[in-house]
Amino acid sequence: MRRRYARANFDWLYARAAMLELRNVSHVYPDGTRAIDGVSLSVQRGIYGLLGPNGAGKSTLMRAIAGLQVPTRGEIHFDEIDILAEPQRLRRRLGYLPQDFGVYPRISAYEMLEHITILKGIVSAKDRRATVERLLDQVNLWPARDQLLTSFSGGMRQRFGIAQALVGNPDLIIVDEPTAGLDPEQRNRFLNLLAEIGENVIVLLSTHIVEDVSHLCSRMAVLSEGRIRLEGAPGELIRETKGRIWMKVIDRSELDEARARYDLISTRLLAGRTIVQILSDDHPGNGFIPADGGLEAVYFSTLAPQTRQIETE
Numbered sequence: 001m002r003r004r005y006a007r008a009n010f011d012w013l014y015a016r017a018a019m020l021e022l023r024n025v026s027h028v029y030p031d032g033t034r035a036i037d038g039v040s041l042s043v044q045r046g047i048y049g050l051l052g053p054n055g056a057g058k059s060t061l062m063r064a065i066a067g068l069q070v071p072t073r074g075e076i077h078f079d080e081i082d083i084l085a086e087p088q089r090l091r092r093r094l095g096y097l098p099q100d101f102g103v104y105p106r107i108s109a110y111e112m113l114e115h116i117t118i119l120k121g122i123v124s125a126k127d128r129r130a131t132v133e134r135l136l137d138q139v140n141l142w143p144a145r146d147q148l149l150t151s152f153s154g155g156m157r158q159r160f161g162i163a164q165a166l167v168g169n170p171d172l173i174i175v176d177e178p179t180a181g182l183d184p185e186q187r188n189r190f191l192n193l194l195a196e197i198g199e200n201v202i203v204l205l206s207t208h209i210v211e212d213v214s215h216l217c218s219r220m221a222v223l224s225e226g227r228i229r230l231e232g233a234p235g236e237l238i239r240e241t242k243g244r245i246w247m248k249v250i251d252r253s254e255l256d257e258a259r260a261r262y263d264l265i266s267t268r269l270l271a272g273r274t275i276v277q278i279l280s281d282d283h284p285g286n287g288f289i290p291a292d293g294g295l296e297a298v299y300f301s302t303l304a305p306q307t308r309q310i311e312t313e
């Protein structure tokens with residue numbers, strides 16, 4: 001029988017004043033790749049965005065925080081738990097949605113989630129049923145509960161991924177690039193879900209999509225080549241770049257010259273013409289006007305020019 005739970009009610013994730021601390025964490029893979037390089041961070045309740053381009057070290061850092069990979073140096077603590085020394089103590093308080101969830105078995109969403117409640121140590125059948133039903137309802141997958149996971153769309157898989165991460169009421173939730181590959185509607189739906197969860201716990205969201213962070217996160221860090229380049233509240237960081245971002249509408253044919261001459265941070269097409277944004281401490285003259293580039297400008301101005309991956313359609 002269908003049980004009704006108020007949708008979007010995450011009160012059961014009651015408030016706990018948790019704190020995640022990373023001190024001078026580095027990781028060098030056996031082939032010599034330095035994936036993380038001296039990362040120190042303090043993360044409190046709310047949604048914390050870790051923004052960085054491909055290969056920045058986000059997944060390596062997320063796995064280290066989840067206690068799945070021991071970094072070569074540094075310390076990671078979640079409240080009183082020393083994650084590197086006692087990863088099993090973290091498991092009870094951790095929800096983790098990896099970047100790649102791997103191959104799904106040919107079983108229904110309901111069966112899979114029930115299996116996960118067993119793995120997470122919920123012994124009573126009644127409690128298991130209540131947990132599975134509540135979570136499927138909260139991530140809006142109750143109508144699809146009997147569908148095979150292999151038939152789920154990308155958005156449904158990610159919502160299922162969040163449901164499995166929430167089994168056992170974790171207060172540290174790690175989601176690694178969860179919106180990659182989702183269409184705009186699915187992305188919105190997923191981000192709304194995260195926003196509801198993030199009110200009471202720590203949600204660590206890794207992404208290379210700037211809007212994910214600007215819409216959701218109370219604090220953020222930019223990670224590039226394994227290092228934290230910038231850390232703070234998105235609004236403050238935007239204010240700090242004021243006066244350094246300039247824009248101009250140019251012809252497409254002038255783009256190469258602009259690229260060679262200025263520190264280009266973005267280009268956008270508008271009615272057949274190209275809007276360029278550049279970074280400059282002084283007024284660049286030559287027809288440029290001050291621009292409010294938002295978080296995107298903050299992000300791209302933080303990255304070294306060669307790692308910016310600017311779209312120039």
Ligand SMILES: Nc1ncnc2c1ncn2[C@@H]1O[C@H](COP(=O)(O)OP(=O)(O)OP(=O)(O)O)[C@@H](O)[C@H]1O
Pocket residue numbers: 029030031033034035052053054055056057058059060061099177
């Ligand atoms: N097992 C491994 N062995 C060697 N190098 C690795 C390994 N896993 C990752 N790397 C390298 O470490 C660096 C950081 O990778 P990581 O996957 O943590 O970055 P990311 O920010 O999550 O990127 P993406 O979004 O592309 O997954 C990259 O240079 C990557 O090639």
